[in-house]
Amino acid sequence: MSNLHADTVAFVRDTMLPQKEPPASTVGLLGWGKKNLFTGPFNTIVTILCTAFIAYVLWMLIPWFFSPTWNATSLGECREMLTAAGKVGEHGTSGACWGVIRERWIQLLFGFYPAELYWRPILAFVLLAPALAPVLFSDKVPSKLLIFSAIYPFLFPWLLWGGTIWSPICAALGFVILYAVVKYGSEAIGQLGAIIAAVVAAMVWWLFLSGYVQDGLASVIPLAIEPVASRDFGGMMLSITIGVVAIACSLPLGIVLALGRQSDLLIVKSLCVGFIEFIRGVPLITLLFVASTLLNIFLPPGTNFDIILRVIIMATLFSAAYMAEVIRGGLAALPKGQYEGADSLGLDYWQAQRLIIMPQALKISIPGIVSTFIGLFKDTTLVSVIGLLDPLGLSNSIRADQAWNGIVWELYMFIAALFFLFCFGMSRYSMYLERKLQTGHR
Amino acid sequence: MATVTDPPKAEFRLSMLIYDTRYRSMTIQVVALIGFLLLVGFLISNTVQNLATSGKTVGFGFLTEPAGYDINQVLIEYNNQNSHLRAAFVGLLNTLLVAVLGCITATVIGVIIGVLRLSPNWLIARLTTVYVEMFRNVPVLLWIVFAMAILIETLPAPRAFRGDDPEATMKIFDTVAITNRGVYVPEPLFSRSLGDIHLFGTSSMNFDISLDLLLIIAVVVASIFGVRAIKRNADATQEKTGKRPTTWYLTLGTLVVPLLVVLVALGFHLGYPELKGFNFQGGTYLRNSLIALWLALSLYTAAFIAENVRAGILAISAGQTEAAGALGLRPNRIMRLVVLPQALRVIIPPLISQYLNLTKNSSLAIAVGYMDITGTLMGITLNQTGKELETLLLGMLIYLIISLSISALMNWYNNRVKLVER
Numbered sequence: 001m002s003n004l005h006a007d008t009v010a011f012v013r014d015t016m017l018p019q020k021e022p023p024a025s026t027v028g029l030l031g032w033g034k035k036n037l038f039t040g041p042f043n044t045i046v047t048i049l050c051t052a053f054i055a056y057v058l059w060m061l062i063p064w065f066f067s068p069t070w071n072a073t074s075l076g077e078c079r080e081m082l083t084a085a086g087k088v089g090e091h092g093t094s095g096a097c098w099g100v101i102r103e104r105w106i107q108l109l110f111g112f113y114p115a116e117l118y119w120r121p122i123l124a125f126v127l128l129a130p131a132l133a134p135v136l137f138s139d140k141v142p143s144k145l146l147i148f149s150a151i152y153p154f155l156f157p158w159l160l161w162g163g164t165i166w167s168p169i170c171a172a173l174g175f176v177i178l179y180a181v182v183k184y185g186s187e188a189i190g191q192l193g194a195i196i197a198a199v200v201a202a203m204v205w206w207l208f209l210s211g212y213v214q215d216g217l218a219s220v221i222p223l224a225i226e227p228v229a230s231r232d233f234g235g236m237m238l239s240i241t242i243g244v245v246a247i248a249c250s251l252p253l254g255i256v257l258a259l260g261r262q263s264d265l266l267i268v269k270s271l272c273v274g275f276i277e278f279i280r281g282v283p284l285i286t287l288l289f290v291a292s293t294l295l296n297i298f299l300p301p302g303t304n305f306d307i308i309l310r311v312i313i314m315a316t317l318f319s320a321a322y323m324a325e326v327i328r329g330g331l332a333a334l335p336k337g338q339y340e341g342a343d344s345l346g347l348d349y350w351q352a353q354r355l356i357i358m359p360q361a362l363k364i365s366i367p368g369i370v371s372t373f374i375g376l377f378k379d380t381t382l383v384s385v386i387g388l389l390d391p392l393g394l395s396n397s398i399r400a401d402q403a404w405n406g407i408v409w410e411l412y413m414f415i416a417a418l419f420f421l422f423c424f425g426m427s428r429y430s431m432y433l434e435r436k437l438q439t440g441h442r
Numbered sequence: 443m444a445t446v447t448d449p450p451k452a453e454f455r456l457s458m459l460i461y462d463t464r465y466r467s468m469t470i471q472v473v474a475l476i477g478f479l480l481l482v483g484f485l486i487s488n489t490v491q492n493l494a495t496s497g498k499t500v501g502f503g504f505l506t507e508p509a510g511y512d513i514n515q516v517l518i519e520y521n522n523q524n525s526h527l528r529a530a531f532v533g534l535l536n537t538l539l540v541a542v543l544g545c546i547t548a549t550v551i552g553v554i555i556g557v558l559r560l561s562p563n564w565l566i567a568r569l570t571t572v573y574v575e576m577f578r579n580v581p582v583l584l585w586i587v588f589a590m591a592i593l594i595e596t597l598p599a600p601r602a603f604r605g606d607d608p609e610a611t612m613k614i615f616d617t618v619a620i621t622n623r624g625v626y627v628p629e630p631l632f633s634r635s636l637g638d639i640h641l642f643g644t645s646s647m648n649f650d651i652s653l654d655l656l657l658i659i660a661v662v663v664a665s666i667f668g669v670r671a672i673k674r675n676a677d678a679t680q681e682k683t684g685k686r687p688t689t690w691y692l693t694l695g696t697l698v699v700p701l702l703v704v705l706v707a708l709g710f711h712l713g714y715p716e717l718k719g720f721n722f723q724g725g726t727y728l729r730n731s732l733i734a735l736w737l738a739l740s741l742y743t744a745a746f747i748a749e750n751v752r753a754g755i756l757a758i759s760a761g762q763t764e765a766a767g768a769l770g771l772r773p774n775r776i777m778r779l780v781v782l783p784q785a786l787r788v789i790i791p792p793l794i795s796q797y798l799n800l801t802k803n804s805s806l807a808i809a810v811g812y813m814d815i816t817g818t819l820m821g822i823t824l825n826q827t828g829k830e831l832e833t834l835l836l837g838m839l840i841y842l843i844i845s846l847s848i849s850a851l852m853n854w855y856n857n858r859v860k861l862v863e864r
Binding site: 265 | 846
């Protein structure tokens with residue numbers, strides 16, 4: 001048929017037409033707008049309404065935002081400056097009063113930490129980056145940095161709280177003892193025996209010996225930096241401290257709880273389920289009340305440890321329960337064949353978990369893990385309810401101050417922006433991590 | 443020929459408790475149990491010792507003593523001579539009030555935002571993304587405190603309403619007063635009221651239920667059943683004759699007429715707030731603390747619900763939408779009839795935890811002085827009686843019960859709507 005067609009048609013084009021540009025209405029800004037904004041009459045109306053809304057908000061916001069009040073020292077002075085600048089609206093002056101931020105931003109960041117020692121928290125948080133880098137960006141950073149990551153947990157509290165250098169060293173020695181006994185003891189008394197012996201030895205060291213050793217060393221070689229009391233901690237620094245420590249501790253605890261919940265051992269399982277359900281059933285604030293009023297009643301008479309430490313313990317337990325549920329989801333999403341494959345290789349339970357199950361389960365649950373982290377970081381603001389001076393706690397005292405009584409927007413916007421920065425950063429990192437670990441088969 | 447011998451009978455040795463997998467699990471469990479019991483015993487003995495040294499006794503007797511403090515927001519009769527138990531009950535009702543209100547508004551806002559985030563209109567999608575990111579990445583406590591501060595600082599004081607040329611005026615035909623102390627809205631009153639039912643007599647949990655309210659609810663429920671019957675009839679007629687009878691006026695009548703009759707019979711009228719002295723009198727008074735908490739919790743939770751809704755809708759394959767489009771359904775009907783019913787099955791489980799979170803977050807009421815169970819039982823009662831152990835345990839128990847009931851209820855609903863697989 002086609003031959004026939006070719007024979008009978010008088011003229012058949014034998015050259016290709018040159019390619020043409022697509023119609024102007026489908027490319028560029030115009031085409032994009034047509035496709036995304038003006039697809040139909042309804043969409044056009046919506047677009048116009050939205051544009052009007054955005055324009056209105058910006059119209060109100062931008063003049064408010066740019067106001068010459070950076071140097072004001074009180075709200076009254078702010079209003080005078082605004083009046084002088086001619087920014088008087090229908091309901092009095094309109095304009096942001098940035099004086100409060102200029103005057104209080106250091107306090108919002110550091111609380112009442114001694115000003116001459118600001119370098120210590122700054123150094124601690126700057127060092128956090130190299131400590132975390134080999135963990136977070138394992139493909140781009142030499143793994144030798146991991147040694148620093150191991151040292152950092154002891155360096156961090158020493159930098160923040162100060163005191164003698166021997167206390168972090170003695171605490172670290174406990175881990176050295178733990179490691180040494182496991183390594184050299186397993187030949188003598190078998191692996192399980194060595195682990196038990198190591199835990200006992202480390203406990204004896206931490207609970208009974210390290211105190212004396214520490215005091216002895218401190219009196220012989222007094223290497224110390226100025227100690228800072230917990231009540232001086234405050235602001236964003238406090239939030240980050242609680243957040244970082246609780247995040248670091250809640251992940252391993254959450255993994256253990258998740259494994260316990262999946263376990264066949266009835267008693268272990270019910271203990272874990274009971275713990276998780278209890279913690280998830282009550283608000284964090286009640287646990288913080290427990291930390292502030294009740295924890296001392298539960299502990300041996302005379303024990304009185306730091307309020308920040310108590311809060312960190314409670315925050316860790318709280319987010320560990322949520323973490324356990326997230327990781328349980330990851331474990332459940334793993335195909336059964338992975339477990340069977342591990343068994344068929346003859347791996348024991350811990351080997352299978354460490355080499356096969358956990359890496360995959362954790363990868364699946366990255367989004368959930370990071371949202372738990374974000375949630376935990378946001379929940380650190382709750383410590384203001386039990387009287388710690390995190391940014392929100394400080395905002396109350398700033399607003400109660402005679403000079404700044406009545407300030408709302410600028411102060412809270414600043415604090416909100418700080419939190420937004422951290423939380424948004426974490427969520428973007430989780431997206432990066434997901435993409436990096438994406439192995440293609442889904 | 444091989445002779446079959448009995449397998450060697452293993453003697454039970456003590457080391458098998460550790461090395462034999464048959465017994466090892468038993469060992470681990472027993473050790474775990476002993477460890478747990480030791481821990482509990484340690485905590486209890488410490489507690490007993492500490493309480494003894496501080497001269498405190500454990501007991502819930504304080505619950506029946508007069509509370510001695512006032513609660514500014516009450517749903518039921520309460521005065522400061524009522525017991526601590528009654529105060530806790532008032533607090534519990536306040537918690538439930540803000541939780542229910544919050545869940546409803548958060549669901550409505552969340553579903554709208556979640557659907558709009560998938561809008562083909564670029565601007566709408568961006569705007570809703572900004573909303574979601576803004577609320578998700580800032581602590582809820584900050585939103586609550588922020589909302590409270592805005593309400594107090596930016597709204598006019600009641601005295602601004604006074605005078606011939608007042609600075610502020612009442613909104614919506616002079617019926618709603620928005621002040622920095624709270625919002626006054628008209629209250630429903632009945633001139634021929636049926637009175638109340640008194641539940642639980644004179645115990646500290648006594649509870650009045652308005653008969654008027656019950657009657658109205660009963661009538662509305664009956665009307666809804668009536669509407670359903672009309673719809674069934676219409677369906678049957680359509681099946682039989684192919685023509686659907688017009689029913690909208692019947693439906694409207696069934697919904698409106700009985701309600702109107704009941705309202706007229708009860709003598710329904712509105713009590714308007716009026717400026718008297720230094721403050722407004724009459725009307726229903728919504729405190730700033732309630733509004734701030736309600737607003738912040740629902741906006742915050744709505745951002746999370748929006749993400750759940752979006753994920754649920756994205757989980758429905760595009761083929762479903764296209765097939766529905768091929769049948770000639772309009773976009774909003776596709777959403778309502780095809781996509782949402784399927785997406786609900788994905789959305790409901792995370793929605794349950796959002797409701798739970800909202801309820802638990804309502805405990806942050808203490809930061810703005812709304813007297814919920816945290817503010818009454820775990821706040822003032824704790825401080826006045828010094829019974830930390832009892833009040834905190836009781837408070838946690840109440841929250842646990844609320845949480846477990848919500849999840850039980852929602853799981854039941856989830857089971858009802860989930861896909862029946864064959």
